[in-house]
Amino acid sequence: MSADDTGDGRLPRNATVADHIVARLAEWGVRRYFGYPGDGINGMTSALQRAAGRAEFVQVRHEETAGFAAGAHVKYGGGPLGCVLVTSGPGAIHALNGLYDAKLDHQPVVALLGHTALTAEGGGYYQEVDLLALYKDVASGFLAQLDDPSQARHLVDRACRTALARRTVTALVLPADVQDEPAVPQPPHAHGYYHTSAVPSSTVTVPPEAELRRAAEVLRGGEKVALLVGQGALGAEEEVRRIADRLGAGVATALLGFTAVDHRAPWVTGAIGLLGTRPSWQLMRECDRLLIVGSNMPYSEFYPPEGRARAVQIDLDGSRMGLRYPTEVNLTGDAGPTLRALLRELGPGPAPTAWRAALAEATSKWRRGQRELAEQPADPVNPQLLFTTLNDALPDDAMLAVDCGTATAWYARHLQVRPGMLASLSGTLLSMGGAMPYALAAKFAHPDRPLVALIGDGAMQMNGVNELITVAKYWRQWADPRFVVLVLNNRDLSFVSWEQRSSEGTPMFPASQDLPDVAYHRWAEVLGLGGELVDDPGQVPELWRRVLAADRPVVVNAVVDPAELMLPPHFTAEQARNTAAAVLRDQDRAGIVRRGLPAVVATYRPRRRER
Numbered sequence: 001m002s003a004d005d006t007g008d009g010r011l012p013r014n015a016t017v018a019d020h021i022v023a024r025l026a027e028w029g030v031r032r033y034f035g036y037p038g039d040g041i042n043g044m045t046s047a048l049q050r051a052a053g054r055a056e057f058v059q060v061r062h063e064e065t066a067g068f069a070a071g072a073h074v075k076y077g078g079g080p081l082g083c084v085l086v087t088s089g090p091g092a093i094h095a096l097n098g099l100y101d102a103k104l105d106h107q108p109v110v111a112l113l114g115h116t117a118l119t120a121e122g123g124g125y126y127q128e129v130d131l132l133a134l135y136k137d138v139a140s141g142f143l144a145q146l147d148d149p150s151q152a153r154h155l156v157d158r159a160c161r162t163a164l165a166r167r168t169v170t171a172l173v174l175p176a177d178v179q180d181e182p183a184v185p186q187p188p189h190a191h192g193y194y195h196t197s198a199v200p201s202s203t204v205t206v207p208p209e210a211e212l213r214r215a216a217e218v219l220r221g222g223e224k225v226a227l228l229v230g231q232g233a234l235g236a237e238e239e240v241r242r243i244a245d246r247l248g249a250g251v252a253t254a255l256l257g258f259t260a261v262d263h264r265a266p267w268v269t270g271a272i273g274l275l276g277t278r279p280s281w282q283l284m285r286e287c288d289r290l291l292i293v294g295s296n297m298p299y300s301e302f303y304p305p306e307g308r309a310r311a312v313q314i315d316l317d318g319s320r321m322g323l324r325y326p327t328e329v330n331l332t333g334d335a336g337p338t339l340r341a342l343l344r345e346l347g348p349g350p351a352p353t354a355w356r357a358a359l360a361e362a363t364s365k366w367r368r369g370q371r372e373l374a375e376q377p378a379d380p381v382n383p384q385l386l387f388t389t390l391n392d393a394l395p396d397d398a399m400l401a402v403d404c405g406t407a408t409a410w411y412a413r414h415l416q417v418r419p420g421m422l423a424s425l426s427g428t429l430l431s432m433g434g435a436m437p438y439a440l441a442a443k444f445a446h447p448d449r450p451l452v453a454l455i456g457d458g459a460m461q462m463n464g465v466n467e468l469i470t471v472a473k474y475w476r477q478w479a480d481p482r483f484v485v486l487v488l489n490n491r492d493l494s495f496v497s498w499e500q501r502s503s504e505g506t507p508m509f510p511a512s513q514d515l516p517d518v519a520y521h522r523w524a525e526v527l528g529l530g531g532e533l534v535d536d537p538g539q540v541p542e543l544w545r546r547v548l549a550a551d552r553p554v555v556v557n558a559v560v561d562p563a564e565l566m567l568p569p570h571f572t573a574e575q576a577r578n579t580a581a582a583v584l585r586d587q588d589r590a591g592i593v594r595r596g597l598p599a600v601v602a603t604y605r606p607r608r609r610e611r
Contacts, residue, residue: 002564018047032041038087040114044180067098079447089127104428139171222289231256239339247352263416266360271412378561387414393544403435450482483553530554
């Protein structure tokens with residue numbers, strides 16, 4: 001498409017402003033809209049109806065889901081831009097949490113917000129909310145109200161261009177009456193009008209050669225090299241492997257970058273942070289060089305102690321570098337081509353072998369220990385056993401959607417994702433209730449691939465039970481019907497319970513933590529889906545084979561032990577004291593002792609000397 005092409009050939013006769021918006025968004029690659037209808041967007045939904053076959057409206061049960069799903073749609077490769085379409089007032093308010101997830105995880109999303117008719121604005125009309133004020137933060141990259149049909153072209157173009165260039169959320173406020181006005185696809189060639197382009201902007205892909213040389217000088221000669229990869233490394237899996245081999249490095253992953261490496265490789269230490277692995281903690285404590293690729297993982301205590309390692313960072317956004325660790329060289333560029341250029345500067349050379357061998361040994365030992373913990377008896381089912389057996393059963397093309405909570409911890413520690421898989425979660429907002437919207441987005445992006453959603457009972461009660469209705473509405477359209485929802489039913493908001501014990505020294509607070517026991521599998525059956533109750537460890541070995549061969553989506557209601565310990569990869573003396581004091585007063589102290597608190601704490605305890 002040329003720079004001055006308006007795209008008006010896609011518009012129907014007697015096109016409205018809403019028709020123009022849909023056609024112009026299509027020029028930017030937007031074909032799918034996640035949302036919920038309302039009179040504030042009747043013009044837009046009518047335009048989508050007229051665009052049948054060229055645009056799709058996915059009706060979710062709640063606008064928060066639309067916000068989550070739009071960002072996840074990009075994460076799972078469903079398109080270059082996510083799009084949310086919600087009505088005025090309550091709809092726009094509901095969408096905020098999901099949109100903040102996209103903003104914090106740097107996903108390009110355009111939010112279309114219905115609004116009070118221009119003629120009624122300022123009169124205290126029903127559902128009238130100051131959306132420009134409300135969205136000022138989440139859509140700080142670009143936010144505007146469309147008041148005249150001649151604005152549609154340049155506002156859509158700027159919203160899309162900004163969302164893509166800044167990897168952020170933008171928003172357009174669409175008054176209800178303006179949506180139905182006649183379209184002006186080609187504004188007058190006159191003062192006060194714009195004629196904009198629907199061609200995306202290029203981005204910096206490779207840093208200057210001099211900076212690459214400096215980075216190579218810092219990294220060359222390191223005897224204990226660590227790589228930390230995040231979502232910016234997605235798509236550069238081969239380059240990450242090659243540079244790790246060249247440097248003899250171990251690789252830790254932020255959760256959003258989990259699929260950037262093959263976790264079966266002995267030099268991949270796994271997840272980093274509070275839910276990470278002990279070998280990743282060791283990797284950062286002992287390295288003398290650090291290469292950060294596309295990650296902004298915020299826990300500073302999980303980086304090397306300042307002065308311990310010389311560091312280089314690669315990121316598309318120069319403003320996000322050097323924020324977590326004092327890096328010497330910051331390379332602004334895309335991970336794949338930048339790593340290839342850096343490899344050329346490094347040239348051939350012998351890679352240190354002792355460091356990798358030590359990491360491989362530590363990682364193997366950690367994984368054996370975690371599997372042993374997963375195989376310990378529990379009351380009734382050990383949640384970790386569900387994850388180790390899932391790891392053994394996952395198809396090569398599986399997609400994973402993970403919620404916030406203990407499900408995240410077991411995912412990070414037990415699932416060894418491999419090339420070809422897709423997986424994601426609410427990585428920075430860490431919002432409960434993200435997994436089901438993510439699962440829906442992934443399935444719409446790739447309806448021919450199997451999906452597994454990993455969800456705690458708290459998140460399932462937030463929005464999962466409702467969004468199962470969405471699954472029931474759409475699953476027959478999917479080429480592959482496999483959509484498995486694992487619910488960890490322990491009747492406890494257990495992640496927070498363990499945070500209270502370890503950080504506050506207080507026992508689990510039943511008034512805030514206890515959850516109702518729900519028959520999630522029965523609800524699935526009511527909706528015409530499959531349901532499985534797992535309340536005995538003897539049911540686990542054959543579970544995944546059965547549900548991953550089902551002819552429809554299945555909900556697994558796994559009744560798991562609320563006393564299962566969730567501890568960070570390193571356990572300080574203060575945390576140990578707090579936890580012990582809390583457990584003595586905890587209503588489930590017998591269960592925690594039964595699960596072997598002293599033995600598990602010993603497994604996580606740091607070595608006496610860190611060198």
